[in-house]
Amino acid sequence: MTGPVLRAVDLAKHYPVGSRWFGRSQTLLRAVDGVSFEVAKGETLSLVGESGCGKSTTGRMLVQLIDPSSGHVEFEGRQYGAGSRRKALRISRRIQFVFQDPYASLNPRMTAGEAIGEPLSLHNMVPRRQRWTRVAELLEMVGLPRSFAARYPHELSGGQRQRVGIARALALEPSFIVCDEAVSALDVSVQAQVLNLLKTLKMRLGLSLLFIAHDLAVVKHISDRIAVMYLGRLVEVAEASEPFANPRHPYTRALLGAIPQPVFGRVRAATVGGDVPSPIDPPSGCRFHTRCPMKTDICARIDPAMETIAPGHVVGCHRWRDVEPMPEAGRAADDVHSARIQRLLGFFQDKAGSAAGQQELRS
């Protein structure tokens, strides 16, 4: 991995709410409130947090679906941000977006083939005569048979629709894809297939990804680094294994504690109560203090700065040293499943949706 292919610098998006009064400043909803990160070539950065914390808004600013209120994005040597003219930059086909809802994001009157072929013709990606060959190639790349080109969205399952959405994003040969909750609406079994597919594609095509989810476990297999977001800000950024083995922010730990696992008799670690506070009037000091089980006096008064606590591990909490590790972290797969289940699961690994891709990688 070389230098960053994308840099988000102090991105913010504030929405005016309520009516404007003469002489009075307007109330602002701080959807995203100063977020910075870098993504290297071929790297996957995951953005994790509860509903409403600003993940989608961040992702949409990267692909210029939303203009930031302040801050900017640097992508492949170009810079766009607050005030930059959108039109000229909109052409950027190198960065693409995959939507959460596989049902709503495809035009119901277009076949899968047409949906994938549309960006090809809009951007003149391939000569007209080769268009269908390319569509067939893209379908196969996402693990669908060519014959699916003729199917309409209602004739596809949720997982298949999501694959078509991915093929459509890949049509423009992007170097960067933002996946906004791309697997959240899918069943666990289909989710596993799509996660394996995305991971395979990323390795094969050298893609960089920003992968958005609300469940830390879901991003685990696909991420190189994970950024945890709360109420418009990042609170912890680390290598992918760190939040599991060594969470240093109470919110990260609370997110881990919420994850159900298929184990009999397991006692789930504590999660947080209540809901995310309103981004219109976020709590003073540390924004998490209203729900934090570890808060002390200073937390409500002083906003903790982001601190680099180890190479590549940044955290914003006054008490990061006191966060307890997860009791069940970092075990070998053999200790988690019985040897019997582990052996039987081995058979599924070979038949996985990504099997072909994995073989290709090995050869």
Next chain:
Amino acid sequence: MSPYVLDCIHPFARGPLPAKTGKTLLFAQQAGRIEPRTASGKATAWQSEGPPQFLLDVRDLRVTSSGGYPLVDGVSFTLNRGETLGIVGESGCGKSLTSLALMGLLPPGMSVSGQVEFEGADLLKLAPATVRDLRGDRLAMIFQDPMTSLNPTLTVGYQIAEGLIRHRGCDRREARDRSIELLRKVKLPAAERRFDEYPHQLSGGMRQRVMIAMALICQPALLIADEPTTALDVTVQAQILDLLAELKDDLGSAMIFISHDLGVVAENVDRVAVLYAGRLVEEGPTRSLFEQPQHPYTIGLMGSIPRIDTTSEWLPAIAGTLPLASDPPPGCRFEPRCPFAGDKCREESPDLAEVSAGHRAACWKAPL
């Protein structure tokens, strides 16, 4: 009697249908306006002679589409009083249809057969009016998306209290007090104030708490929760799971908890039933099912769940998709996706057989 009683229980779809549940809700919505069909026209008395052995005894339940395809194909299970059963399987495998069949809420055009003995009477043979009286009283259901089953034009308090007024003959004052008490029990913050609020003023998690209160207000003998946490964030899901576990011990209702995620049922249920393509493929006590799963589909589902505690690189995934109900494989329904399949699997469909005490699996290769 106010028509809104039914609204609390039926998933009348108001506003946009959520994508994932649209299919299920759409026909439940139609069903709300249609009398449930009974297998035979003759209604039997609801009261039983002696105490029934099981609270619920489902035998050979079949739901057939208007086109004649089997959607639920011979499902049998039992439930004791106060017991919880998890029903697990991927989208489209028949979980919702099974629960709608129990509730007498199948969409028009579908036919149902088999026996559903509940408190000593066969629900499929009862007069529609009798079943309607049972719903919200002895039988209650929680749906995946609270917004489609709550009436947006009525306060949440009204919608909860209505059950008491209708089924228990409470006066308004008492209904209000008991509803607020229950709202506290489901840990709705500021219960007294929220009583007079409308559903849109609540967050997704709070709405789901209201739904739970609505279902529990008459202390039903059986509560069916169809993916009650699937539309929620993991943190809110965890809060709701904790709440259900607490209430379970408190109220003594039996519960059927439906999910596509084995991890979600692991915490809360006494027994687990795994459905695949309309058939029960494995069923057993929770411990036995998680520690000694026998059906390849169950094992694949288990592997699909990302683990927070391992360092493995890839997720084991089940390849392929569910077969079409109109074109099921001739032998074992899981055969096209099963890494253990052999010749016999292609030709003959396996029946459920006991693999250990109280644990059954339908697989030629079981015990694996």
